[in-house]
Amino acid sequence: xxCAVAVSPFQVVSSRKNxxxxxxxxxxxxxxxxxxxxxxxTAADFFTPSQLQQLHARLIxxxxxxxxxxxxxxxxxxxxxxxxxxxxAFSYARRLFGLSDVASETVLWNSHLNTLSSSPSPADxxxxxxxxxxxxxxxxxxxxxxVLKACSRTPAALPxxxxxxxxxxxxxxxxxxxxxxxxxxxxxxxGDISAARLLFDVIPAKDVVTWNIMITHYTKTxxxxxxxxxxxxxxxxxxxxxxxxxxxxxxWKKPREAVRLFREMESAGVQPNEVTxxxxxxxxxxxxxxxxxKRVHExxxxxxxxKNNVRVCNTLIDMYINCGCVExxxxxxxxxxxxxxxxxxAMIGGHAMHGxxxxxxxxxxxxxxxxxxxxxxxxxxxxxxxxxxxxxxEGKRFxxxxxxxYGIVPEIEHYGCMVDLLSRxxxxxxxxEFIREMPVKANSVVWGALLGGAKVHKNINMGEExxxxxxxxxxxxxxxxxxxxxxxxxxxxWEDVAKVRRMMKDRGLKKTPGWSTISLDDEVVHEFVAxxxxxxxxxxxxxxxxxxxxxxxxxxxxxxxxxxxxxMDEKEKEKVLYRHSEKLAVVFGLMNMRAGRPIRIMKNLRxxxxxxxxxxxxxxxxxxxxxxxxxxxxxxxKHGSCSCRDYW
DNA sequence: CTAGGGTTAG
Numbered sequence: 001x002x003c004a005v006a007v008s009p010f011q012v013v014s015s016r017k018n019x020x021x022x023x024x025x026x027x028x029x030x031x032x033x034x035x036x037x038x039x040x041x042t043a044a045d046f047f048t049p050s051q052l053q054q055l056h057a058r059l060i061x062x063x064x065x066x067x068x069x070x071x072x073x074x075x076x077x078x079x080x081x082x083x084x085x086x087x088x089a090f091s092y093a094r095r096l097f098g099l100s101d102v103a104s105e106t107v108l109w110n111s112h113l114n115t116l117s118s119s120p121s122p123a124d125x126x127x128x129x130x131x132x133x134x135x136x137x138x139x140x141x142x143x144x145x146x147v148l149k150a151c152s153r154t155p156a157a158l159p160x161x162x163x164x165x166x167x168x169x170x171x172x173x174x175x176x177x178x179x180x181x182x183x184x185x186x187x188x189x190x191g192d193i194s195a196a197r198l199l200f201d202v203i204p205a206k207d208v209v210t211w212n213i214m215i216t217h218y219t220k221t222x223x224x225x226x227x228x229x230x231x232x233x234x235x236x237x238x239x240x241x242x243x244x245x246x247x248x249x250x251x252w253k254k255p256r257e258a259v260r261l262f263r264e265m266e267s268a269g270v271q272p273n274e275v276t277x278x279x280x281x282x283x284x285x286x287x288x289x290x291x292x293x294k295r296v297h298e299x300x301x302x303x304x305x306x307k308n309n310v311r312v313c314n315t316l317i318d319m320y321i322n323c324g325c326v327e328x329x330x331x332x333x334x335x336x337x338x339x340x341x342x343x344x345x346a347m348i349g350g351h352a353m354h355g356x357x358x359x360x361x362x363x364x365x366x367x368x369x370x371x372x373x374x375x376x377x378x379x380x381x382x383x384x385x386x387x388x389x390x391x392x393x394e395g396k397r398f399x400x401x402x403x404x405x406y407g408i409v410p411e412i413e414h415y416g417c418m419v420d421l422l423s424r425x426x427x428x429x430x431x432x433e434f435i436r437e438m439p440v441k442a443n444s445v446v447w448g449a450l451l452g453g454a455k456v457h458k459n460i461n462m463g464e465e466x467x468x469x470x471x472x473x474x475x476x477x478x479x480x481x482x483x484x485x486x487x488x489x490x491x492x493x494w495e496d497v498a499k500v501r502r503m504m505k506d507r508g509l510k511k512t513p514g515w516s517t518i519s520l521d522d523e524v525v526h527e528f529v530a531x532x533x534x535x536x537x538x539x540x541x542x543x544x545x546x547x548x549x550x551x552x553x554x555x556x557x558x559x560x561x562x563x564x565x566x567x568m569d570e571k572e573k574e575k576v577l578y579r580h581s582e583k584l585a586v587v588f589g590l591m592n593m594r595a596g597r598p599i600r601i602m603k604n605l606r607x608x609x610x611x612x613x614x615x616x617x618x619x620x621x622x623x624x625x626x627x628x629x630x631x632x633x634x635x636x637x638k639h640g641s642c643s644c645r646d647y648w
Numbered sequence: 649c650t651a652g653g654g655t656t657a658g
Contacts, residue, residue, distance in 0.1 A: 110649050145650050152651090181651050212652045219653085243653045250654095278654040314655040346656045380657040413657055445658065632658085 090131050106138050113146035117153070125150035126160060141176050144168055148182040151190065158190040181209050188217040208238045215241065219248025224257075239273050247279035250286070258283035259292060272299065274309050281315040285322035288602040288629055291523040293319045306332070314342045321350035324600050324627035324634055341375050349381030352388060354634045355643035360385035361394075376408050383417035387424060388633070390647055395421045416445040423453020424647075428462045444474040451480060455487050463487045478509045479605070482565070489565050497565060516581035516603045518589050528584040531576070537588070544587040545578060551621050552614065563608040582611050582628060590622060598625035606631050612648075616640050 094105070109132055116125035129147045132139070144164055151161035165183055173179050180203050187196035200206070200214050211234040218227035231237070231245050242265040249258035262280040265272065272280070277300050284293035297306070297316055305312045313336050320329035333339070333347045344367045351359040364382055367374065379402045386395030399418055402408045415438050422431035431450055435442050447469045454463035463484050470480045481504050488496040504510070514530040528535055535541065549557075561573035568576075577583075582603055589599035607615070607630055619626050620640030628635045636643035 107649065114649055142649055149651070178650055183651095185651060209652055214652095216652055238652090240653055245653095247653060273653090275654045282655075309654095311655045316655095318656065340655085342656045344656090349657065375656090377657050384657080411657090416658080 090135065094135065106140055106143060109137060110140070110142040110146060113143060113150070117146045117150035122150040122153040123157075126154060126157065139167065139171065141173050141179050144171075144173065145179055145182045148179075148186045152182075152186045153189075158187075158192060161186045161190055175205075177203070177205055177207050177210065181207070181213060184210060185213045188213065193217070208234070208236055208241065212238065212240050212244060216244045216248075219244055219251070222252050224248055224252055224254065237268075237270070239270055239276060242268075242270055243273070243276040243279055246276060246283070250279050250283045253286070255283035255286035255289075259287065259289060262292075272296075274305050274312055277305055278311055278315045281312075281319045285315070285319040288323050288517075288600070289519070289523075290323040290325065290600060291519060291521065293323055306335075307337070310336070310338055310340055310343065314340070314346055317343065317346045317350065321346065321353065322629070324354075324629055324636070326350055326354045326356065326634075339370075339372070341372055341378065344372055345375065345378040345381055348378060349384060352381050352385035354636065355388055355645065357385035357389035357391065374406060374408075376402075376411055376414070379408065380413050380417060383414060383421060387417060387421040388644065388647065390425050392421060392425045392427070412440055412443055412446070415440065415442070416449055419446050420449035420452070423450050423462075424456060426453070426457050428453055428457060428459050432462065432465065442469065444470055444477070447473065448480065451483055455483050455490075458487065458490055460487055460491060460493075475507065476509065478504060478511055481509065482511055485565050486563070490562060494567065512605065514581045514603065514605045516585040516601050518585040518599065518601050520589075520592055521597075526585070526588060528581040528588065530581045531579045533579075533581070533584060535584075535588075538584075540591070541584050541587050544591050545583060548587060548590070548618065548621075549578070552617050555617055555621060557614060557617050560610040560613060563610055577608075577610050580608065580611050582607060583614060586615065586618060586626060589626075590618075590624065595624075598627055600627045600629075602629040604631065606648075607635060612642065612646070616642055 109128070113125050113128060116122065116128060119125075125146060129143070129150075132143075144167060147164050148161060151157040151164065161183075164186075168174060168176075168179055168183065180199065184196050184199050184203075187193070187199065196214070196217065200210065203210055211230060215227045215230050215234075218224070218230070227245065227248055231241060234241065242261065246258045246261050246265070249255065249261065258280065262272075262276070262283070265276070277296055281293060281296055283289070284296065297319075300306045300312055300316070306316065313332055316332045317329045320326070320332065329347065329350050333343060336343060344363065348360045348363050348367075351357065351363065360381060364374070364378070367378075379398060382398050383395055386392070386398065395418070399410070399414065402410065402414070415434075418434060419431050419442075422428075422434060428450070431453060435446060435450065438446075447466045451463055451466035451470065454460075454466060467480055467484050470477070474480070481500050485497045485500040488494075488500065515527055517525050517527045519525045526535060527533075528538075528541075533541075559574045559577050561570055561577060564573040564576050566573070566576065582601055585601045586599060589601070593599060607628060612635070615626055615628065615635070615637045617640065618624070619637035623639075626637040628637070630648075633648065634643065635648070
């Protein structure tokens with residue numbers, strides 16, 4: 001052990017006594033415990049040579065013989081720190097290694113390269129590698145695979161990656177599939193797709209990982225057809241192959257495909273893992289696929305995913321929220337042992353979407369008490385909550401606090417929320433002013449919010465102002481024109497309604513037909529389209545509506561035909577209203593679902609005022625809970641009233 | 649001592 005001390009390049013520390021003396025000198029003492037694998041890289045910057053020496057001395061003092069268990073000792077860690085310090089420290093590190101009885105030096109360095117390559121600063125692995133090359137330490141397949149991994153994770157490391165590729169050839173490792181896979185991955189993640197693909201195509205003995213790497217690349221860039229092509233072509237698929245595809249479909253807004261593939265995966269008998277669960281739950285959230293979501297939840301419980309994995313829980317929360325089950329979401333949230341800012345934000349936003357703004361604000365207080373720092377998304381949820389409750393001052397306070405107290409720079413979403421808040425509350429001029437003073441360029445969401453406010457408050461000028469910008473920003477979206485013509489119709493300006501219709505025609509736009517979906521207990525989705533449904537049981541549904549209408553009339557229901565923009569007589573307008581998709585879907589649900597089960601409906605557009613009024617009454621007359629997922633939010637109809645409190 | 653997949657806003 002004393003010889004270890006003697007090789008120190010710094011200062012001779014020859015006894016335990018001296019080691020102690022070093023500790024009590026001016027240099028602040030360091031703790032060996034602070035040398036965690038992942039902090040090695042930063043530690044290298046912190047430790048001065050004398051601190052390193054001090055640390056070494058402490059190790060000697062601990063009395064553990066370096067030969068006892070080299071990997072259990074912090075000695076290699078000390079060495080790793082030295083290795084990234086000055087060149088002299090590097091040779092010191094090498095000599096430190098010389099103390100242990102590890103057969104090959106390469107193996108030891110490999111383990112550090114491994115650690116560094118997956119650390120937050122993979123460039124440190126590259127630095128260490130260049131030291132190793134310079135010092136003439138031999139590289140093996142492991143060395144190169146770690147270096148390539150580090151290259152994949154380091155921007156601008158493509159040239160070095162290519163050099164390592166050359167080394168792979170030079171050292172005769174070209175038939176090592178493992179190494180070739182890391183190479184393909186390196187090229188793909190560093191943006192040299194043609195090199196990646198070229199290599200992929202010439203690897204004769206591709207394994208499942210080779211395919212997965214390439215497939216994952218295409219799912220990341222959104223080239224889902226190519227990804228699918230490879231997926232269909234590959235000889236055998238692992239969980240990760242399926243998961244990559246499912247996640248890709250989800251990310252590129254093809255949740256139907258994601259769910260379809262998940263079901264195929266089930267039929268193929270492949271066990272989903274945590275990541276699969278997250279991916280398919282996200283797709284369920286997008287689709288409002290509650291039944292499948294619930295089934296996946298059960299599975300996640302059985303596998304203890306819910307207990308052990310925060311991301312699984314966060315996605316479960318999101319799924320339940322987007323399927324209209326806030327209570328279920330809240331239950332998952334409450335049962336979580338550990339929560340991240342994502343969990344809190346999702347739940348805060350979820351309560352807001354369901355008209356439970358008070359709960360959002362309460363949760364925010366609890367979040368702060370728990371010492372959790374909010375982020376931008378948290379504030380979107382809070383502003384949303386204020387907006388839906390009409391809490392103007394509260395919302396303004398949050399908006400200010402966000403920057404002043406939390407240092408969060410508002411993004412376009414926050415400005416959108418503020419415009420929504422202001423204009424919904426009737427402060428259209430102030431909203432307009434707010435847009436003018438925004439430091440970022442308003443997008444269609446922002447102007448859309450102003451347009452929405454203009455409709456609620458019947459302000460024609462503001463509506464026209466908003467549409468001027470919207471036709472520029474989002475010319476193909478027919479929804480805005482429809483809202484504008486609504487505003488005109490409300491004011492009885494039929495010639496302007498016709499003008500808007502001509503505008504739409506000139507641009508080749510047609511009003512998107514409204515549709516609603518409802519799923520019974522068997523995971524089968526039934527779709528109803530306004531006016532002309534081709535559902536096989538549509539006649540039955542029409543008769544069911546006529547019967548229900550009689551009951552509603554007895555309770556004082558009067559059709560509100562103002563939402564019908566066509567020029568026709570009142571009776572005709574009523575007929576149009578009675579074929580609105582959400583009404584048909586509700587009737588279908590009432591006819592086919594057990595009493596007491598809530599009816600859940602998803603709609604592509606916003607609920608019209610007549611359907612809103614009708615659904616409130618239906619919930620009372622039939623004593624049913626009806627949950628409708630709108631384009632923007634949820635309406636929960638119960639005992640004759642709606643969770644949105646008619647403020648939407 | 650080896651590579652590949654994931655969550656919150658709209």
